[in-house]
Amino acid sequence: MTSSADQLPALAQCAHRIRRYALRMGEVQGQGYIGQALGWADVLAVAYGHALNFRPQDPKWEGRDRFLLSHGHYAIAFYAALIEARIIPEEELETYGSDDSRLPMSGMVTYTPGMEISGGSLGQGLPIAVGMALGLRHKQNPAFVYNSMSDGELDEGSTWEAAMSAAHHGLSNLICLVDINNQQADGPSTKVLGFEPLADKWAAFGWHVQRVDGNDLAAVLAAFDRARALTEAKPRVILFDTLMGKGVPFLETRDKNHFIRVDPSEWQQALAVLDQSQPAGAVA
Amino acid sequence: MNTVAAKKPRLTTSAMIASIASEGQRVTAAPFGKALVELAASRPEIVGMTADLGKYTDLHLFAQAYPERYFQMGMAEQLLMGAAGGMAKEGLLPFVTTYAVFGTRRAYDFIHQVIAEENLNVKMCCALPGLTTGYGPSHQATEDMAMMRGIPGLTIIDPCDALDTEQAVPQIAAHQGPVYMRLLRGSVPLVLDEYDYKFELGKAKMLREGNDVLVISSGIMTMRALEVAKLLEQDNIGVAVLHCPTIKPLDEQAIVAAVGHKPRLVVVAENHSVIGGLGESVASTLLRHRVQPAGFQLAGLPDQFLDAGALPTLHDRYGISRDVLAVRIKDWLR
Structure with missing residues (x-):
């Protein structure tokens, strides 16, 4: 694993392909949490294109880093990352959300290779991650546990139960990734249940905290590397400020809520717009 | 009471x-x-x-x-x-x-x-x-x-x-x-060492036989049922006790066999609300297997928020103490 900026062009291509796969799945179903997928694609690109140890042919390999999709509705983004990671084949995206597909609308552990948990009941990922991190340490397995979660999950008390516990147990093998897009089901997070000052909160709970622009690949890359390299006996959280719809300007600026409306004719248009800004060599 | x-x-x-x-x-x-x-x-x-x-x-x-x-x-x-x-x-x-x-x-x-x-x-x-x-x-x-x-x-x-x-x-x-x-x-x-009994996951066990009443019970109510059986012996009332420590999956076969064995009053005794516990499970089992007991009663806790207080008082109040359960069973037999 190298951590230098010379990986950035490849990661930009990776993020671009993740966005494309997600848009194509959205088109299949005519829906999906595409705003979140586009916003979270850069983080997933760095995770699967750089940070995580895994074996595509053996998704349950004991030495793998565990990546928990607590926000199960981000499945469309995560499947795109799994395709990029060659854990599931690209052709399978055509089945997204269909009967008997391995790619259900909300992520489920028993359906999809590479899916570690059934997220979706929000606020469950971090407690599970604490148990897995304790278990890995007990087994002297050096793998990391990543918990990928949304800012809405900060409303759930279980998130903070787990945050206290992770610090109490000094879980340096736990890295929490929070997507701060400031959108929840009923509107902006600040109006639903304000969570700022968020970095201070996590720090007060005993975590090593970084807050970065989640759509700035260089910043995302550096944050992952820093979180992994720390030697402090503390859990690590990276707070990523992201833009829903990132990469497709007409979606970036569309009236935002939890679910971005996309008309049937717009999927192809979104792909075309995305491709106009594609980094060199990114064709999927 | x-x-x-x-x-x-x-x-x-x-x-x-x-x-x-x-x-x-x-x-x-x-x-x-x-x-x-x-x-x-x-x-x-x-x-x-x-x-x-x-x-x-x-x-x-x-x-x-x-x-x-x-x-x-x-x-x-x-x-x-x-x-x-x-x-x-x-x-x-x-x-x-x-x-x-x-x-x-x-x-x-x-x-x-x-x-x-x-x-x-x-x-x-x-x-x-x-x-x-x-x-x-x-x-x-x-x-x-x-x-x-x-x-x-x-x-x-x-x-x-x-x-x-x-x-x-x-x-x-x-x-x-x-x-x-x-x-x-x-x-x-420690109660069950007096009986020819071993815990087996998924199995109900007949702890004692009796001609008049069949108590189907779990948890501490099996202990109560055994006490009641001894008490009612003095009145020549025969009480059988089928202990069902596994609530799910329920040993339906043993329950159907015990109830079908002879016509008796069936009393389901459980340290739990009468809603959604062993009693309703047994009732459903019997209906589905078309087994009709001579009578059927629930000796569970009422569908209420229970009082605070001393346990013996509360067990009497809610009908799960030995003495009150014995009285209730005698009433049901009348």
């Missing part, structure tokens, strides 16, 4: 760690804790986890024996169940303890989604089942079985005494999948 209570001295709510045993009853101390310590000697994957109730669930014995395998999760039941799921995902075998009220009511979605949906190997051993404390509804898990029965694939057991508890521990460990055990802790009555 009041006449029975009136004969007793004024009683007060007992301490949280008080035993449910009657005065002079034979007891075993901490049968769960001891059995787990013994089992864990040959099962290094067993870990203990609790939500600030290690001492009150006899898990402290495990903590003393295997401190490196004991995980204090704090008073945070959602975390407890979620993290236990995480531990099980890493191949460990968590025995998880708290009180039944907190384990079920506070952490239900975590048991449902994290543990049961993936059929994870988590053993939830939750103390103060039903009416085994006088602290009021905050601590009385009178609907825990109703809640847990709704979870697909979850095995539920309700042991009667110390013998049942200690024999259940290795069997639930050997079972692949999640288990909810109603935990009797502290000084636990």
Whole structure:
């Protein structure tokens, strides 16, 4: 694993392909949490294109880093990352959300290779991650546990139960990734249940905290590397400020809520717009 | 009922760690804790986890024996169940303890989604089942079985005494999948050693025969039923007792056979609300198998928020003490 900026062009291509796969799945179903997928694609690109140890042919390999999709509705983004990671084949995206597909609308552990948990009941990922991190340490397995979660999950008390516990147990093998897009089901997070000052909160709970622009690949890359390299006996959280719809300007600026409306004719248009800004060599 | 209570001295709510045993009853101390310590000697994957109730669930014995395998999760039941799921995902075998009220009511979605949906190997051993404390509804898990029965694939057991508890521990460990055990802790009555009985996961056992009444029971109500049977012998009333320590999956075959064996009044006795527990399970079983008992009554806790107070008073008040249950059965026989 190298951590230098010379990986950035490849990661930009990776993020671009993740966005494309997600848009194509959205088109299949005519829906999906595409705003979140586009916003979270850069983080997933760095995770699967750089940070995580895994074996595509053996998704349950004991030495793998565990990546928990607590926000199960981000499945469309995560499947795109799994395709990029060659854990599931690209052709399978055509089945997204269909009967008997391995790619259900909300992520489920028993359906999809590479899916570690059934997220979706929000606020469950971090407690599970604490148990897995304790278990890995007990087994002297050096793998990391990543918990990928949304800012809405900060409303759930279980998130903070787990945050206290992770610090109490000094879980340096736990890295929490929070997507701060400031959108929840009923509107902006600040109006639903304000969570700022968020970095201070996590720090007060005993975590090593970084807050970065989640759509700035260089910043995302550096944050992952820093979180992994720390030697402090503390859990690590990276707070990523992201833009829903990132990469497709007409979606970036569309009236935002939890679910971005996309008309049937717009999927192809979104792909075309995305491709106009594609980094060199990114064709999927 | 009041006449029975009136004969007793004024009683007060007992301490949280008080035993449910009657005065002079034979007891075993901490049968769960001891059995787990013994089992864990040959099962290094067993870990203990609790939500600030290690001492009150006899898990402290495990903590003393295997401190490196004991995980204090704090008073945070959602975390407890979620993290236990995480531990099980890493191949460990968590025995998880708290009180039944907190384990079920506070952490239900975590048991449902994290543990049961993936059929994870988590053993939830939750103390103060039903009416085994006088602290009021905050601590009385009178609907825990109703809640847990709704979870697909979850095995539920309700042991009667110390013998049942200690024999259940290795069997639930050997079972692949999640288990909810109603935990009797502290000084636990020892009753079943007088009978030709062994705990077998999934099996109901006929402890004694009788011609007039068939009590189908689980948990501490089996102990009560055996006491009532001895009492009613003096009135020439024959009471059979079918003990069903496994609530789910229910041993329907044994129940159908026992009820169909001869026409008797069937009384289902459980330390649980009459809603959603053993009684309704047995009723459904009999209807589906077209077995008609001579009579059918529920001796469970009423569908109410129960009072606080001394346990003997409350057991009388809600009809699950030996003496009141005996009177009720005699009334039902008339």
